[in-house]
Structure formats: structure tokens, C-alpha cells
Amino acid sequence: MAQTPKKGARSDDPGLAPRALALDMIEGVQDEQMTMAEMLVHDHVLSHPPAVRARAQRLALATLRQMARADAALKPFMQRRPHAEIRALLRLAVTEILGEGAAPHGVVNTAVALAKKRRPSASGMVNAVLRKVTEDEGRAAWSAAQPQRLPNWLRGRVGADWGNAAVARMEAAHERGAPLDVTPKFQRDAAALAEKLGGLLLPTGSIRIEAPGQVSALPGFEAGDWWVQDAAAALPARLTGAAPGKRVLDLCAAPGGKTMQLAATGADVTALDISETRLERLRDNLSRTGMKEVDLIAADALDWSPDAPFDAILLDAPCTATGTIRRHPDLPQAKDGTEIKPLVALQAELLDRALGWLAPGGVLVFCTCSILKAEGEAQLAAALERHPDLSACPLPEDMAQSLPEGWAQDNGAIRTRPDHWADLGGVDGFYMVALRRG
Numbered sequence: 133m134a135q136t137p138k139k140g141a142r143s144d145d146p147g148l149a150p151r152a153l154a155l156d157m158i159e160g161v162q163d164e165q166m167t168m169a170e171m172l173v174h175d176h177v178l179s180h181p182p183a184v185r186a187r188a189q190r191l192a193l194a195t196l197r198q199m200a201r202a203d204a205a206l207k208p209f210m211q212r213r214p215h216a217e218i219r220a221l222l223r224l225a226v227t228e229i230l231g232e233g234a235a236p237h238g239v240v241n242t243a244v245a246l247a248k249k250r251r252p253s254a255s256g257m258v259n260a261v262l263r264k265v266t267e268d269e270g271r272a273a274w275s276a277a278q279p280q281r282l283p284n285w286l287r288g289r290v291g292a293d294w295g296n297a298a299v300a301r302m303e304a305a306h307e308r309g310a311p312l313d314v315t316p317k318f319q320r321d322a323a324a325l326a327e328k329l330g331g332l333l334l335p336t337g338s339i340r341i342e343a344p345g346q347v348s349a350l351p352g353f354e355a356g357d358w359w360v361q362d363a364a365a366a367l368p369a370r371l372t373g374a375a376p377g378k379r380v381l382d383l384c385a386a387p388g389g390k391t392m393q394l395a396a397t398g399a400d401v402t403a404l405d406i407s408e409t410r411l412e413r414l415r416d417n418l419s420r421t422g423m424k425e426v427d428l429i430a431a432d433a434l435d436w437s438p439d440a441p442f443d444a445i446l447l448d449a450p451c452t453a454t455g456t457i458r459r460h461p462d463l464p465q466a467k468d469g470t471e472i473k474p475l476v477a478l479q480a481e482l483l484d485r486a487l488g489w490l491a492p493g494g495v496l497v498f499c500t501c502s503i504l505k506a507e508g509e510a511q512l513a514a515a516l517e518r519h520p521d522l523s524a525c526p527l528p529e530d531m532a533q534s535l536p537e538g539w540a541q542d543n544g545a546i547r548t549r550p551d552h553w554a555d556l557g558g559v560d561g562f563y564m565v566a567l568r569r570g
């Protein structure tokens with residue numbers, strides 16, 4: 133991302149700064165292959181007030197999620213393909229008007245002002261096109277368009293794994309985005325907490341909130357009664373059998389959604405992550421939720437060894453995170469698939485290493501937030517081949533009963549995809565399996 137604020141990033145017009153920053157964010161994803169997470173800690177973004185950053189992020193994500201609709205709405209009014217910066221500007225403005233329901237007047241004026249600062253020769257065209265696109269033809273094209281397609285590097289792989297019909301359903305789910313899911317600190321409090329939060333208690337125990345507003349202002353946040361965690365992400369920790377008196381290792385732990393679940397069981401938890409910065413967030417999360425007894429280790433799991441074996445290990449391995457595109461529509465645009473092979477190799481290496489740290493009878497839960505079988509089903513098959521004494525554990529009865537149909541696999545593994553639970557608002561894509569030796 134550009135080191136210095138772009139032209140037009142500051143002005144007395146309160147609508148200009150967030151839209152200029154949103155444009156920078158879209159360009160950062162598409163031209164510089166930066167993820168939104170990387171951009172949010174970039175000096176240029178941090179130089180803006182929190183409210184501007186929040187609005188810019190929301191607009192940029194909405195635009196990235198609905199680019200195909202914006203392009204369809206713009207198409208009848210464009211004589212030729214505009215410069216990439218102007219195309220991003222048009223997509224942003226169209227999304228705000230047709231997708232977010234913003235009043236056209238202010239959006240168009242700001243878009244023209246931005247065009248004048250960045251590509252003055254295009255400002256007349258921007259004005260003319262945006263005034264037309266908000267009329268009936270543009271609106272109809274927006275509504276009739278298909279959801280944003282996954283880029284080719286990912287679409288081919290997901291299609292080979294799940295079939296083209298499933299790809300289309302997943303793309304629709306990505307466009308819809310995700311509600312807020314939270315995990316109660318104690319499951320016994322879940323029903324009362326759901327009522328307090330105005331959320332829905334899901335069959336798997338998470339609470340789903342449709343229009344949460346500012347998360348830190350929700351009841352129980354300060355008190356640490358819950359934490360944000362997708363409903364699928366809340367399942368792997370439950371496969372570990374963590375309980376008081378058990379020694380549990382959370383490997384690749386930060387920012388700690390699963391660490392908090394493990395700690396809340398009363399188990400003796402060690403959490404390890406390679407990133408000191410991410411561990412800092414884990415520390416904050418543990419402090420807010422009043423679970424400070426976790427032993428935190430900053431280390432590369434490939435270099436580290438424990439002093440004593442563990443009864444359970446949760447390996448939430450680094451992965452493509454392709455199961456989280458509903459929340460991170462920047463991911464497919466910022467990546468190109470070259471990281472898949474090294475990630476699959478790293479996952480296997482971490483798994484093999486962690487298996488050696490299990491106490492007799494211990495359980496290793498392997499999971500990834502990926503929709504690619506290479507990081508899930510195929511990773512399990514390869515591990516079983518490498519380790520003839522390894523087997524997948526059957527699902528605990530209580531989990532088998534609470535899971536929606538189709539999530540549990542015959543071998544005890546769980547597979548979720550963004551197109552699952554479409555009637556309830558979807559769920560992140562995850563793969564998880566509990567493994568035992570001997």
C-alpha cells in the first residue's frame with residue numbers, strides 16, 4: 133500500500149475521507165495483493181481516525197463482495213474499459229448507491245471530487261455514468277447479475293473438490309457475507325446470553341447476531357462473557373475432550389478463540405504461536421475474559437519441544453483461510469494460489485511433529501479454515517498413510533446429535549462449507565478431525 137496518503141485522502145467534506153481511504157484499500161488488495169488485515173495495521177490507514185477507518189473498511193469490503201453486480205450495472209453506460217483506478221472508484225460508488233442504499237447525490241458528488249483529484253480527465257465521464265447508472269436500467273442490471281465469481285486460481289480447485297453447483301452456492305454465500313457469531317464463556321449461560329444479546333442460540337451452542345453494531349458495546353463484552361468466533365470455528369476445541377486436570381496444547385493458538393474455549397473447560401492449557409504480535413491479542417483476549425492462567429509461548433512449532441507430553445493437542449494449522457471469504461472478500465483477490473503447496477507441506481510437518489508430543493491415549497485435533505480438500509480430507513488421508521498406527525476418532529455423541537445433517541463424515545471428521553446452513557445465514561468453511569495413535 134502507498135506509504136504516503138493519496139491525493140484527496142483529506143478534505144473538509146466528511147464523505148470524502150472514508151471513500152478515498154476505501155478506494156486506497158480496494159487498490160491495495162487488487163494492485164498490491166495486500167489483505168485487509170495487513171492494510172488495517174498500515175501507517176497510511178492508521179493515520180485516519182477510527183470512524184473513518186471503520187467506514188472505509190465497510191465500503192471496501194462491500195465493493196469487493198459485489199464487484200460483479202457493480203460491473204453489470206455499469207456495463208450499459210461504459211463505452212470502453214476505464215483505467216483501473218477509475219473502475220475501482222465507479223464500483224465503489226455504485227455499490228454504495230445500489231448495494232448499500234446511499235442517497236445518490238452525495239455519493240456522485242464525492243466520486244467526481246475524487247476523480248478530479250486522481251484522474252481529472254475522467255471526472256466528466258464519472259459524473260455522467262454515475263448519474264445514469266442509478267436509474268432503472270442500472271438498478272435492474274445490478275439485481276439480475278450473478279454473484280462475484282471466485283478468481284480462476286481458486287474456482288477451478290473448489291469446483292474439482294465440490295462440483296460446479298456447490299461453487300455457485302458458495303459464491304452466493306460469499307456475497308451475502310456473515311452475521312456475527314459469538315461463543316459463550318460458559319455453555320450453561322448460553323440461552324440467557326442469547327436473549328440479552330438479542331441473538332439466536334444455534335444448535336451447536338454459538339449465538340448468532342444479525343445486526344450487531346459496535347461489537348465492544350454489546351452487553352457482556354467488557355465482562356468477558358463471550359468472544360467473537362464463527363460457529364464452525366467453535367467446533368474443533370470440543371473434539372479435544374479438554375477437561376479439568378488434562379494437559380492441553382493449543383498449537384498455532386493466536387488470536388485465541390479456541391484457547392479461550394479450552395481454558396474455560398478448566399484444563400491446564402499451554403498456547404503456542406509463532407507471532408508475538410498475534411499473541412499480544414491472545415493475551416488481551418484472555419485478560420478480558422478473565423482466563424489468565426494459560427501458559428503462553430512465542431515460538432516456531434517446528435523448533436520447539438515440550439517438557440512433558442499432552443493429553444490433547446489442538447492444531448489449528450496455518451492455511452489458505454478460503455473458508456472465511458464471507459468475512460474476508462479481499463482474500464481471493466489478494467492471493468494467487470502459490471501459497472497452497474507450501475501451506476499443505478507445513479500443515480503435514482506440524483501434524484507429524486505434534487503427534488510425537490501426545491501422551492499415550494492422547495488426542496490430536498487437526499483443523500483448517502479452508503474449503504480445499506488438500507488442506508482437509510486429503511491431509512487426513514496422507515497422515516493416515518504416513519502413520520499406520522493413526523486413526524480418526526468417532527464423533528462424541530453430544531456433538532453428533534447437535535450437528536446439522538451432512539456436516540459429520542463417516543470417519544468422525546467434520547466438514548463445513550459457506551453454503552451450509554443457508555437458511556440460518558451460512559457458516560465458515562472448516563475441516564476438523566480428532567486423531568489417536570495405537
Ligand SMILES: C[S@@+](CC[C@H](N)C(=O)[O-])C[C@H]1O[C@@H](n2cnc3c(N)ncnc32)[C@H](O)[C@@H]1O
Pocket residue numbers: 383384385386387388389390391404405406407410431432433434448449450451
Ligand atoms: C489459523 S491461525 C490460528 C487461529 C487460532 N487458533 C484461533 O482460534 O484464534 C494460524 C496461526 O498459526 C500461527 N503459525 C504459523 N506458522 C506457525 C509455526 N511454524 N509455529 C507456530 N505457529 C505458527 C500463525 O501465527 C497463526 O496465528
